[in-house]
Amino acid sequence: MATESAAPRGRSRRLTKHALLIGFGLVMLYPLLWMVSSSVKPDATIFRDPSIWPSELDLGNYVDGWTALEHPFHFYLLNSAVIAILAVAGNLISCSLAAYAFARLEFRGRKIFFALMLATLMLPIHVLIVPQYVLFSQLDWINTNLPLVVPKFLAHDAFFIFLMVQFIRGLPRELDEAARIDGCGHIRIYWRIIMPLSVPALATSALFTFIWTWNDFFSQLIFLTDPELWTMPVALRSFMDGQGETAWGQLFAMSIVGLAPIFGFFLAGQRYLTQGISTTGFR
Amino acid sequence: MSMVDRWPTSPRLKISPTVVRWCRDEVQNLVTNLDATSWRQLFGQDGLINQLLAMIGVEGVSWVAHPDFALGTLVLLNAWTFGAPMVIFLAGLRQIPVSYYEAAEVDGAGTVSRFLHITLPMLTPIIFFNLVLQLIGAFQSFTQAFVVSGGRGGPSDATLLYTLYLYERGFGSFDMGYASAMAWVLLAVIAVLTGINFLFARRWVFYGN
Numbered sequence: 001m002a003t004e005s006a007a008p009r010g011r012s013r014r015l016t017k018h019a020l021l022i023g024f025g026l027v028m029l030y031p032l033l034w035m036v037s038s039s040v041k042p043d044a045t046i047f048r049d050p051s052i053w054p055s056e057l058d059l060g061n062y063v064d065g066w067t068a069l070e071h072p073f074h075f076y077l078l079n080s081a082v083i084a085i086l087a088v089a090g091n092l093i094s095c096s097l098a099a100y101a102f103a104r105l106e107f108r109g110r111k112i113f114f115a116l117m118l119a120t121l122m123l124p125i126h127v128l129i130v131p132q133y134v135l136f137s138q139l140d141w142i143n144t145n146l147p148l149v150v151p152k153f154l155a156h157d158a159f160f161i162f163l164m165v166q167f168i169r170g171l172p173r174e175l176d177e178a179a180r181i182d183g184c185g186h187i188r189i190y191w192r193i194i195m196p197l198s199v200p201a202l203a204t205s206a207l208f209t210f211i212w213t214w215n216d217f218f219s220q221l222i223f224l225t226d227p228e229l230w231t232m233p234v235a236l237r238s239f240m241d242g243q244g245e246t247a248w249g250q251l252f253a254m255s256i257v258g259l260a261p262i263f264g265f266f267l268a269g270q271r272y273l274t275q276g277i278s279t280t281g282f283r
Numbered sequence: 284m285s286m287v288d289r290w291p292t293s294p295r296l297k298i299s300p301t302v303v304r305w306c307r308d309e310v311q312n313l314v315t316n317l318d319a320t321s322w323r324q325l326f327g328q329d330g331l332i333n334q335l336l337a338m339i340g341v342e343g344v345s346w347v348a349h350p351d352f353a354l355g356t357l358v359l360l361n362a363w364t365f366g367a368p369m370v371i372f373l374a375g376l377r378q379i380p381v382s383y384y385e386a387a388e389v390d391g392a393g394t395v396s397r398f399l400h401i402t403l404p405m406l407t408p409i410i411f412f413n414l415v416l417q418l419i420g421a422f423q424s425f426t427q428a429f430v431v432s433g434g435r436g437g438p439s440d441a442t443l444l445y446t447l448y449l450y451e452r453g454f455g456s457f458d459m460g461y462a463s464a465m466a467w468v469l470l471a472v473i474a475v476l477t478g479i480n481f482l483f484a485r486r487w488v489f490y491g492n
Contacts, residue, residue, distance in 0.1 A: 200374035
C-alpha cells in the first residue's frame with residue numbers, strides 16, 4: 001500500500017510474528033487444552049466432540065472424582081508430595097556433589113567412573129526393574145517409600161549428574177583457582193562458588209526431579225502395592241481398572257488436579273530458571 | 284502359567300516369577316486400556332486428528348494403522364514433546380554472562396553474529412548434553428510404539444522397535460536369557476554411539492578455556 005509508512009509495517013511484522021508464535025504455542029498446548037475441556041464434558045461427548053470449547057459445562061467430574069476412590073484424592077496427593085519433595089532434596093545434594101567431583105577433581109579412574117555413570121542411563125527401565133525389585137525385597141523395603149527416596153540421596157540419577165557436569169565445566173576455572181589461593185578447600189569452593197553460579201542448572205534439576213517423580217507411574221506402582229501408600233499416578237490408574245466402564249471425565253478431571261502442583265512448582269521456581277548468574281555472576 | 288516358572292529362581296528369590304508376571308500384566312493392562320480408547324480415538328480413521336484435518340479439507344488415513352505412516356507418526360509425536368530439552372536449553376542460555384553480549388554490542392556485533400559467536404559456542408556443552416541424552420532416549424523408545432500397536436509392533440512390524448522385541452521375548456515368550464542378551468547388545472550399541480559422540484565432542488564442544 002502506498003500510504004504504509006515504516007511504523008505500521010513494523011507493527012504488522014510484529015503482529016505476524018506474534019500470531020505465528022501464539023499459533024505454534026496453541027499447537028503445543030493442544031493435548032493439555034483437550035484434557036481440560038474433556039474434564040468438564042459429560043462422559044458421552046468426550047470422544048465424539050472434537051471441539052475444544054465444551055458445549056456444556058459440567059463440573060461434576062471434579063466433585064465425583066475427588067471421592068470416587070477409597071480415600072479422598074488429597075490423600076494420594078499428599079503421598080506423592082512426600083516422595084517428590086524428598087527426591088528433589090536428595091537429587092540436588094547428591095547429584096551436585098557427584099558432578100563437582102567429575103567436573104573439578106582429578107582422581108584415578110575418573111573417566112571410567114564417568115563412563116559407567118553414563119552407562120546406567122543406557123539400559124531401559126523395563127530391564128532394570130526386576131533386579132531392582134529383587135534387591136529391594138531382600139532389603140525388606142517393598143511397600144515403603146525407601147526404594148523411591150534413598151537412591152536419590154545416593155546420586156542415582158545419572159541424568160542430573162551429567163547435566164550439572166556440563167554446566168560446571170562451563171564455569172571459568174580461574175574462580176576456583178582464585179578461591180584456592182585464598183585458602184578455600186573443596187567444600188567451600190563447591191558451596192561458595194560453584195553452587196551459587198549453578199542456580200539455573202539446580203533449578204532445572206529440581207524442576208525435572210519434581211515432575212518426573214510426581215508423574216512416575218511405573219516404579220511407584222511396583223514398589224507401593226498397599227493402597228495406604230498409593231501415590232497420585234497409581235490412584236489415577238485405578239479409575240481405569242477392572243472390566244467396568246472407565247470414568248473418563250473423572251479421570252481427566254483428577255489428572256488436571258494432579259497437574260496443578262507441577263504448574264505451581266514451575267511458577268515458584270521459574271524465576272530461578274529465568275534469572276541466572278547472568279545478572280549476579282562474574283564481572 | 285507354567286511358562287512363568289521357567290524364570291530362573293532360587294529359594295531366596297521366590298518372588299521373581301510373581302514380579303515378572305506382574306510387570307507384564309501391568310504393562311499389558313495399562314496398554315489395552317489406553318489402546319482401546321484414547322489413542323485410537325485420536326489417530327484412528329475417524330479419530331480427532333482426521334476430523335480436524337477434514338475441517339481444512341484434507342482426507343486423513345488411519346495414521347497408526349497404516350504401515351507407511353505408523354513409524355512417522357510416532358517420530359512426530361516424539362518431536363512434539365520437546366519440553367525437557369527446551370527447558371535445559373533455557374537454563375543454558377541463562378548461564379551465559381550478559382557482559383559478553385554487552386561487550387559484543389559495544390564492538391558493533393549484530394543480533395545474528397552475537398548468536399553465532401557468543402550464544403552458540405557458549406551453549407555447546409548443553410547442546411552436547413541434549414544430543415547425548417536424546418540419542419540414548421531414542422534407542423529406548425518403547426511406550427508409544429507399544430501403545431499404538433498393542434505391544435505387537437504392527438502394522439506389518441512397522442513399529443517393532445528393538446525394545447518392543449526385547450519385551451516380547453522376555454515377557455511375552457518368557458525367554459529371559461535371550462531378552463537379557465538383547466539388553467546387553469542394546470547397551471553396547473548405545474555405548475559405542477555415545478563413545479563416538481564424545482570423541483567428536485572434542486572438536487566442537489567449548490568449555491570456556
